[in-house]
Amino acid sequence: MSVETYLTMEAPPMPYVLECGRAEYEPGDQHPSRSGLAVFDLLVVEEGALYIGEEDRQWEIGPGHLLLLLPGRYHYPVKPCVERTVFYWVHFDTAGRYAEFRGGDVRVRGPRRGDEPGWHAWFAPRTLRLPKSGPLRFPEEAFRLLQQLSDASARGRFVSLWSDQQRFIELIQLLEDGGWTGSGANVWKVAERIEAYVKLHYTSDITNQSLSEALHFHPNYLLRCMKAAFGCTPLHFLHRYRIEQAKLLLVNTDLRVADIAERVGFPNAPYFTNRFKREVGETPLQFRRRFHEREEMERS
Incomplete structure (x- = not known):
């Protein structure tokens, strides 16, 4: 039985998008291994499957599924792709604090502005709750926004700054809604x-x-x-x-x-x-x- 994992982020300040892209892997290709990425990395698979690990956990991300990798963690490929795989990646960050909960227990707390217990209960008027991994609840709408963000990144970030942030917030809202399932x-x-x-x-x-x-x-x-x-x-x-x-x-x-x-x-x-x-x-x-x-x- 899988253990539910999700992230909370205080808002405001709202998380903000840095860049977005669309990647295509052929059989035998694999996601790069890295440990120095200082921002969140959201992966959303459109076709095929990615096999990704973060520290001591591993996932197979199929079509219409997402995985949210944390800043500063060790990310690595579990194995190469076995079929053509198409996915979107979104790098984003937040100036606010965040925490990862696994089965109700705090496993990772973001090194933002202190580490006092229970900070997210009163320092923010709103707390975003995002799934760590799982299926998209509104895949068509999510892929539409991802495509728009990817196209804008290819044209140049400064031209579409405000529209990109608006699309990204819409995407975060979809992901947050997708986390409200089950117990x-x-x-x-x-x-x-x-x-x-x-x-x-x-x-x-x-x-x-x-x-x-x-x-x-x-x-x-x-x-x-x-x-x-x-x-x-x-x-x-x-x-x-x-x-x-x-x-x-x-x-x-x-x-x-x-x-x-x-x-x-x-x-x-x-x-x-x-x-x-x-x-x-x-x-x-x-x-x-x-x-x-x-x-x-x-x-x-």
């Missing part, structure tokens, strides 16, 4: 229901039991869904979201720390201060002071 889709949807509930009720006294009663799932199932989708527990997400809201009040109002703690749902000011310092690395007052000092420097 993994249910896990992600339940996690998003938890996220929405927390953001709506974060000022209230939320517990695992109250979440369970509100969403009609067992607490352990809610825990598994959040760990698989966001890499954190529901209550950890709640605390971090409360702190993000507290940051906004600290920099945009003159409210006392005790009043802010009450507004965002913490039971008292000392507990809020301890949680804030644990998550942010400084107390609420230090955070407010540093922000206003930076503002004064920018004005002068």
